[in-house]
Amino acid sequence: GDSVTQMEGPVTLSEEAFLTINCTYTATGYPSLFWYVQYPGEGLQLLLKATKADDKGSNKGFEATYRKETTSFHLEKGSVQVSDSAVYFCALSTGFQKLVFGTGTRLLVSP
Amino acid sequence: EAGVTQFPSHSVIEKGQTVTLRCDPISGHDNLYWYRRVMGKEIKFLLHFVKESKQDESGMPNNRFLAERTGGTYSTLKVQPAELEDSGVYFCASSQRPGAGELFFGEGSRLTVL
Numbered sequence: 001g002d003s004v005t006q007m008e009g010p011v012t013l014s015e016e017a018f019l020t021i022n023c024t025y026t027a028t029g030y031p032s033l034f035w036y037v038q039y040p041g042e043g044l045q046l047l048l049k050a051t052k053a054d055d056k057g058s059n060k061g062f063e064a065t066y067r068k069e070t071t072s073f074h075l076e077k078g079s080v081q082v083s084d085s086a087v088y089f090c091a092l093s094t095g096f097q098k099l100v101f102g103t104g105t106r107l108l109v110s111p
Numbered sequence: 112e113a114g115v116t117q118f119p120s121h122s123v124i125e126k127g128q129t130v131t132l133r134c135d136p137i138s139g140h141d142n143l144y145w146y147r148r149v150m151g152k153e154i155k156f157l158l159h160f161v162k163e164s165k166q167d168e169s170g171m172p173n174n175r176f177l178a179e180r181t182g183g184t185y186s187t188l189k190v191q192p193a194e195l196e197d198s199g200v201y202f203c204a205s206s207q208r209p210g211a212g213e214l215f216f217g218e219g220s221r222l223t224v225l
Contacts, residue, residue: 004153036216041218042218043114043115043202043215043216043217043218043219044154044202044204044214044216045216046213046214089154091154098144098156098159098167098170099146099154099156099214100153100156101146101153101154101155102153103151103152103153104148104153104154
């Protein structure tokens with residue numbers, strides 16, 4: 001079945017460091033790919049998405065490129081802030097009305 | 112505009128007891144979803160309502176779980192009787208359009224079964 005694999009956390013970085021959170025997927029067909037973020041005490045929020053190969057999603061300085069050849073959708077940010085501390089979830093959808101999530105990666109950014 | 116609200120935020124019950132979780136979607140959102148995250152694991156789909164009808168309940172773990180959405184507004188998820196493995200965070204989400212991904216999530220209801 002469809003699945004998403006994320007790197008284990010927590011990821012601990014200093015402010016202004018470069019961030020990469022790896023995400024790979026297995027899916028039948030051509031999924032849409034997403035990154036959701038959960039800040040402390042809040043619900044999940046859509047951070048960015050890409051719906052076809054080579055698309056790049058971006059938001060709030062975060063980027064991820066849909067790589068069909070490597071079945072990956074890695075999340076990157078050039079300079080993280082303390083306020084980026086959260087749990088990040090990679091997810092896919094094959095259009096059947098539901099999302100398949102990864103296990104989540106906790107990011108901790110220190111000043 | 113109010114977001115998706117869930118109640119209670121945290122519930123602690125004994126094994127064998129009953130718990131009912133409630134979700135109020137964003138007004139006008141016909142699509143309502145329930146998901147669950149068991150400790151440290153991935154968030155898993157439970158079911159999907161379109162208005163008051165169950166569109167897909169393939170993720171419901173067993174018949175101890177009952178979801179309803181009377182009148183196509185708020186939804187409840189009842190667990191009866193609760194087991195230890197039911198502990199986790201139950202998320203509700205809603206969307207206006209049926210395409211998955213454009214979901215608005217609530218903060219989740221944390222269930223602890225002792």
